[in-house]
Amino acid sequence: MKYVIGVDLGTSAVKILLVNQQGEVVHSVSKSYALIQEKTGYSEQNPEDWVAQTTSGLLELLSGFDGAAEDIEGISFSGQMHGLVLLDENNEVLRPAILWNDTRTTAECQQIYDAVGNERLLEITKNPALEGFTLPKILWVQKHEPEIFAKAKSFVLPKDYLRYRMTGKLEMEFSDAAGTLLLDISKKQWSTEICELLNIDPNLCPPLVYSHDEVGTVTAEYAAASGLAPATRVFAGGADNACGAIGSGILEDGKTLCSIGTSGVVLSYEASSDKDFGGKVHYFNHSAPDVYYTMGVTLAAGYSLTWFKETFAPDESFDDLLAEVGTVPVGSNGLLFTPYLVGERTPHADAAIRASFIGMDSSHRRKDFARAVLEGITFSLNESIEIFRESGKEIDTIVSIGGGAQNKDWLQMQADIFNAKIVRLTSEQGPGMGAAMLAAYGSGWFASLKECADAFLKEDAQYEPNPANVENYQKLFSIYQEVYGQTKAMNEKLLAFRK
Ligand SMILES: Nc1ncnc2c1ncn2[C@@H]1O[C@H](COP(=O)(O)OP(=O)(O)O)[C@@H](O)[C@H]1O
Ligand SMILES: O=C(CO)[C@@H](O)[C@H](O)COP(=O)(O)O
Numbered sequence: 001m002k003y004v005i006g007v008d009l010g011t012s013a014v015k016i017l018l019v020n021q022q023g024e025v026v027h028s029v030s031k032s033y034a035l036i037q038e039k040t041g042y043s044e045q046n047p048e049d050w051v052a053q054t055t056s057g058l059l060e061l062l063s064g065f066d067g068a069a070e071d072i073e074g075i076s077f078s079g080q081m082h083g084l085v086l087l088d089e090n091n092e093v094l095r096p097a098i099l100w101n102d103t104r105t106t107a108e109c110q111q112i113y114d115a116v117g118n119e120r121l122l123e124i125t126k127n128p129a130l131e132g133f134t135l136p137k138i139l140w141v142q143k144h145e146p147e148i149f150a151k152a153k154s155f156v157l158p159k160d161y162l163r164y165r166m167t168g169k170l171e172m173e174f175s176d177a178a179g180t181l182l183l184d185i186s187k188k189q190w191s192t193e194i195c196e197l198l199n200i201d202p203n204l205c206p207p208l209v210y211s212h213d214e215v216g217t218v219t220a221e222y223a224a225a226s227g228l229a230p231a232t233r234v235f236a237g238g239a240d241n242a243c244g245a246i247g248s249g250i251l252e253d254g255k256t257l258c259s260i261g262t263s264g265v266v267l268s269y270e271a272s273s274d275k276d277f278g279g280k281v282h283y284f285n286h287s288a289p290d291v292y293y294t295m296g297v298t299l300a301a302g303y304s305l306t307w308f309k310e311t312f313a314p315d316e317s318f319d320d321l322l323a324e325v326g327t328v329p330v331g332s333n334g335l336l337f338t339p340y341l342v343g344e345r346t347p348h349a350d351a352a353i354r355a356s357f358i359g360m361d362s363s364h365r366r367k368d369f370a371r372a373v374l375e376g377i378t379f380s381l382n383e384s385i386e387i388f389r390e391s392g393k394e395i396d397t398i399v400s401i402g403g404g405a406q407n408k409d410w411l412q413m414q415a416d417i418f419n420a421k422i423v424r425l426t427s428e429q430g431p432g433m434g435a436a437m438l439a440a441y442g443s444g445w446f447a448s449l450k451e452c453a454d455a456f457l458k459e460d461a462q463y464e465p466n467p468a469n470v471e472n473y474q475k476l477f478s479i480y481q482e483v484y485g486q487t488k489a490m491n492e493k494l495l496a497f498r499k
Contacts, residue, residue, distance in 0.1 A: 005075040006436030011262035019436040023456025040498040043102040062227035069229040074439035077237030078431035079159025084137040103351035105136035126283035135181035167216040175242035178284035211238040211287035212442040235442035238287030243434030248399040249453040260404025264301025266384035296346035296384025304339040324367040326409040337376030379480040401430035416469035
């Protein structure tokens with residue numbers, strides 16, 4: 001039997017899947033790492049932690065594997081998007097990585113609009129300047145840490161750095177490059193125009209490859225450290241949302257995905273780059289060759305739940321914390337939560353907004369708060385679904401993945417709030433499975449990713465919307481939508497009091 005490995009370098013943890021030729025996950029390991037949040041709006045990680053935890057995860061995975069390391073034909077990656085890893089001339093990391101949920105760069109977004117112009121930026125990149133994207137982070141380092149920036153010879157994204165440490169070779173692939181705001185997404189080339197307008201040396205941008213491209217094999221040094229065989233073929237991999245789409249079979253028109261990880265995403269397949277969403281949703285290159293996807297992003301989706309657990313139930317598991325949410329009625333007995341803990345992206349690109357609980361009553365107990373948190377996250381994702389429906393997309397079935405797909409009450413809530421059938425696959429680990437599928441396709445096991453998806457992906461359960469709940473949630477959703485406008489100015493005044 002032959003195998004492939006999919007490595008999902010997430011924000012909360014690296015998840016490693018060993019997958020056989022039938023698409024079965026025969027072994028998986030997860031290793032977590034911390035976020036560094038020194039100030040409000042800041043979010044960083046140490047790239048060495050990603051490497052150390054992946055290496056230790058691979059060692060654990062291989063020690064529990066009864067085949068030979070040589071049976072593992074290929075490895076590929078899925079990575080948290082947009083995070084800036086700056087490297088010097090020896091490819092040494094110059095500073096901690098600045099992550100996708102770091103929103104310190106509002107001034108740099110304005111700098112981009114001033115230099116490039118809103119319309120031209122949209123023409124080239126198909127996206128607006130958002131704090132989370134990589135280019136504003138590069139400009140922030142250029143302005144605030146000039147001595148570090150002077151030493152920078154290249155930049156990569158999180159999983160590209162991890163892959164570099166395995167192969168000794170530096171590349172970026174199209175699906176992650178799309179989230180830098182430096183890629184001409186239709187031409188699939190770095191935009192020298194944007195680089196010149198912002199005084200960025202285009203040589204900082206690494207060579208571009210496709211997600212399924214073989215970029216080398218594992219170095220002898222990394223093989224010795226991880227237990228992998230040196231002949232293991234390494235494939236470039238993709239942005240976690242692009243890989244999540246592959247791992248959920250979002251490979252043709254009309255397919256929609258909801259992913260609740262640290263962030264939350266509603267994603268839709270696009271065959272071409274010529275649709276016009278006016279920048280309301282992100283528009284990126286897929287990890288399937290030469291196609292695209294659009295998506296709306298909730299910055300703090302699973303992160304809101306994690307925050308709630310760590311603050312109010314640090315010693316309990318997610319399952320224990322959520323055990324009673326099914327006994328609380330729709331609407332959490334009048335308690336409403338907006339998940340703006342670190343600002344928001346879709347539909348409100350706003351780094352200053354913060355979260356609210358509205359309607360707290362002395363009768364509310366922890367289970368009401370827990371349900372309100374789940375409902376608020378799901379309402380936020382529903383705002384992206386509304387944008388897609390308003391653009392004419394028909395959304396009647398949604399594949400749900402990520403940590404959020406582990407809870408049955410939450411899956412039913414998604415069906416009721418999205419008013420669509422929710423499908424859960426046998427593995428909710430879409431991005432890791434997508435990465436494994438890129439390795440399987442790259443290794444020549446299948447003629448296309450679609451063929452691989454047909455062989456590997458299986459439905460586990462379906463959740464149908466309950467009409468009475470749908471009606472109540474529609475009323476609650478319109479109240480939810482008012483909260484942003486009602487709290488925006490107050491949050492701006494509170495900015496001065498934040499850490
Ligand atoms: N049993 C569970 N039930 C519901 N949500 C969960 C559960 N376990 C984890 N989560 C949520 O899933 C999130 C992690 O999902 P994951 O897809 O692993 O994220 P990432 O890829 O960002 O590291 C956590 O933030 C948490 O809120
Ligand atoms: O910024 C985005 C997408 O634009 C995030 O979706 C990141 O890619 C992180 O993903 P998770 O760790 O939540 O999976």
